[in-house]
Amino acid sequence: MFFAACVSLSLVVPLLALVPVPIWTQPEQVHLSYPGEPGSMVVTWTTFSKAESKVEYGLLGGRLFEMTVGGKYTLFVDSGEEKRKMFIHRVTLTDLKPAAVYVYHCGSDDGWSDVFSFTALNDSTSFSPRFALYGDLGNENPQSLARLQKETQLGMYDVILHIGDFAYDMHEDNARIGDEFMRQIQSIAAYVPYMTSPGNHESTYWNLGSAHIVSISTEVYFYLEFGLELLFKQYEWLKKDLEEANKPENRAARPWIITMGHRPMYCSDDDQDDCTKFDSYVRLGRNDTKPPAPGLEDLFYRHGVDLELWAHEHTYERLWPVYGDKVYNGSKEQPYQNPKAPVHIITGSAGCREKTDLFNPNPRDWSAFRSTDYGYTRMQVVNTSHIYLEQVSDDQYGNVIDSIWVVKEKHGSSAWS
Numbered sequence: 001m002f003f004a005a006c007v008s009l010s011l012v013v014p015l016l017a018l019v020p021v022p023i024w025t026q027p028e029q030v031h032l033s034y035p036g037e038p039g040s041m042v043v044t045w046t047t048f049s050k051a052e053s054k055v056e057y058g059l060l061g062g063r064l065f066e067m068t069v070g071g072k073y074t075l076f077v078d079s080g081e082e083k084r085k086m087f088i089h090r091v092t093l094t095d096l097k098p099a100a101v102y103v104y105h106c107g108s109d110d111g112w113s114d115v116f117s118f119t120a121l122n123d124s125t126s127f128s129p130r131f132a133l134y135g136d137l138g139n140e141n142p143q144s145l146a147r148l149q150k151e152t153q154l155g156m157y158d159v160i161l162h163i164g165d166f167a168y169d170m171h172e173d174n175a176r177i178g179d180e181f182m183r184q185i186q187s188i189a190a191y192v193p194y195m196t197s198p199g200n201h202e203s204t205y206w207n208l209g210s211a212h213i214v215s216i217s218t219e220v221y222f223y224l225e226f227g228l229e230l231l232f233k234q235y236e237w238l239k240k241d242l243e244e245a246n247k248p249e250n251r252a253a254r255p256w257i258i259t260m261g262h263r264p265m266y267c268s269d270d271d272q273d274d275c276t277k278f279d280s281y282v283r284l285g286r287n288d289t290k291p292p293a294p295g296l297e298d299l300f301y302r303h304g305v306d307l308e309l310w311a312h313e314h315t316y317e318r319l320w321p322v323y324g325d326k327v328y329n330g331s332k333e334q335p336y337q338n339p340k341a342p343v344h345i346i347t348g349s350a351g352c353r354e355k356t357d358l359f360n361p362n363p364r365d366w367s368a369f370r371s372t373d374y375g376y377t378r379m380q381v382v383n384t385s386h387i388y389l390e391q392v393s394d395d396q397y398g399n400v401i402d403s404i405w406v407v408k409e410k411h412g413s414s415a416w417s
Contacts, residue, residue, distance in 0.1 A: 024048030025110035027089070029182035031189030034159065036206035038123030039096045041193070043106050045089050045113065046182070047073075053089040057104035060117060064103060069093055080174035096120035116190040121158065125253050127209035128383065129158040133345070134376035135262060135311020138168030138352030139181040143374040144394045145351065149187045157378075159208065160188060162196045163311040164218075164262030168352045197260050205241055210384045211256040212245045214238070218263040218312075221281040221293065222274075231293050238296075242303035246412060255384050255411035257305045264310035264346050265297055266319055268363040268370065273313065276360065297323065300342060304412035307387065311348035314357040315372050316391050318402060319344040322366040328416070335368075337407040340416050345389060347377040369402050385409060 029046040043055050053073050056065035071091030078084040091106065099122045105113045121127075132148060151157065167181030188194065195206075197215040205214040216238060220231040244250060245257055265283035267275040274280050285295030300308065301323050320327045321339035329335035336343060349356050349372070356372045363370065373393040380388045390403035408415060 023110070025051040025108065027051075027107040027111060027113040028186070029179065030106060030113050030116065030186050031182070032118055032191070032193045033195060034121060034193040034206060034208075035092065036204075037094075039094060039098065039120065041093045041096060041118065041120065043071075043091045043093065043104065045106050046179070047087045047089065047107075047111070048085070050087060051089075051110045052108035053091055053106075054108050055091040055093060055104055055106045057093065057102050059097075060101040060103050065105070078171070078175040080171065082174040084174050084176075086175075086179075098122045098124065114190075118191055119155075119158070121193070121208065125210050126383070129209045129211070129381055130156065131159050131161055131379040131381075132157045132376055133161045133163065133260075133309055133347050133379055134350035135163035136165040136168075136314055136348040136352050136354075137162065137185075137350040138165075138354075139177060139184050140168060140353040141351050141355070142184065143351030144349075144376050144392075145184065147392070147394055147398055148350075148376065152188045152191055157192055160192055160194045161213075161260055161309065162194065163260050163309055163347065164197050165311065165348075165352070166196070168354070197262060207254055209381045210254050211258050211381045212250075212254045213258045213260065214241060216259060216261040216296075218261045218282045221286060222263075224289065228289055228293070235294055235296075235299070239299060242299070242305070246303055251304075251412055255408075256307070256381060256387065257303070257411075258307045258309065258381075259300065259305055260309040261296075262310065263312045264344065265308070266322060266325075266344055266364075266366060267310075267313045267315075267317060267346055268360045268367045269313045269315055269317075269357045270360040271313070271357050275313075301416070302413055304415055305342050306408060306411060307406065308342050308344045309377075310344065310346045313346050313348050314352070314354060315346065315359065315370065316349050316375060316377070316402070317346040317367060317371075318369040318389075318391075318404065319346075319366050320368045323416075325364070325366070327366050334407075336404050338409055338415070339406070343404075343406055345377060347391070349374050350376050351394070371401055373401065375401070 027045040033042045053071040056068050058066040073087045073089045103117045105115050170178030198217040265280045283295050283297040286293040321341040323341035328340035330338040373395040375393045378390050387406045390400045393401045
């Protein structure tokens with residue numbers, strides 16, 4: 001018996017030695033982003049072993065994968081206990097034909113993604129881009145996700161703006177929650193640029209059509225342990241960007257200035273948060289720092305920011321044009337036609353494990369419309385004078401429950417006069 005067992009083991013051991021160690025070179029978590037350069041698109045994906053970074057692509061209707069572009073990967077080591085390693089691949093496609101449809105896949109000869117398609121962004125200032133806007137979307141209770149997936153694949157959007165708080169939370173379970181979330185949104189993000197701003201559960205700018213869109217971090221006002229210099233650096237960067245955007249030739253080409261940041265300056269939720277419990281740090285700054293930290297409301301007002309997009313509060317709220325806690329409507333009959341202050345939209349009810357919030361029963365005068373339905377916002381920058389916004393209720397099977405036109409014959413700080 002002992003001899004037979006030894007013989008059996010001697011036969012098995014060589015076979016075990018031939019079994020390869022798993023190599024995780026299959027691309028996943030594919031997503032697009034717009035780097036801000038006309039005719040370009042960045043493709044990003046993840047593997048869990050080293051592999052080449054390539055995108056093969058071609059025009060829809062042409063020869064499949066007739067063009068190939070290489071890129072680079074970076075090693076990311078999660079800060080959790082397991083120190084999980086993953087490789088983040090980035091490839092930039094250039095010289096894309098405006099508004100042309102491309103078919104692509106990404107990876108290497110060690111593994112290729114599914115086949116996806118995207119429409120190259122139009123670099124014309126007369127382009128009327130269509131957006132889906134939301135924040136606070138998790139992979140647990142992501143109620144609006146299925147509708148957003150379908151609408152994206154139907155070609156309803158040119159860009160997605162995710163205004164902070166992803167996955168809930170990206171770092172949990174040694175970043176496996178983040179991995180799963182990125183797999184979930186691949187069915188959106190692999191088809192259109194998926195642009196983000198930081199949230200509290202985890203800066204850039206770009207031009208699109210007649211709009212200059214600025215993404216900011218509001219978290220620099222709350223996580224001072226990471227360095228007060230981050231707050232001041234962002235403020236100075238933002239000030240310079242807005243000054244550049246307001247040069248006459250730039251404001252003439254792209255008159256709309258739109259900001260997106262996670263925590264709002266104003267809100268009427270009943271959750272004892274920053275903008276409900278006390279005056280928002282983001283709006284007025286902080287006096288408990290040395291030196292005092294400047295807020296953003298005056299900066300945005302001085303530079304004629306037209307529209308401010310926020311999330312964080314798990315509700316939808318539309319404000320009347322507001323500055324300094326006071327309403328400055330264009331007129332009683334047409335409040336959003338030539339408004340005398342920026343327009344604020346809070347859209348943080350896409351769906352997450354924290355559910356939706358409740359509202360304060362006694363809102364301030366600047367609160368125009370409120371909803372606790374799960375949902376998201378659509379926006380179209382129609383032309384240099386008109387922006388259309390509407391709120392979709394997922395609870396009401398995709399019905400539009402609120403809509404406005406923001407109409408401006410003049411842009412810039414002089415529009416407030």
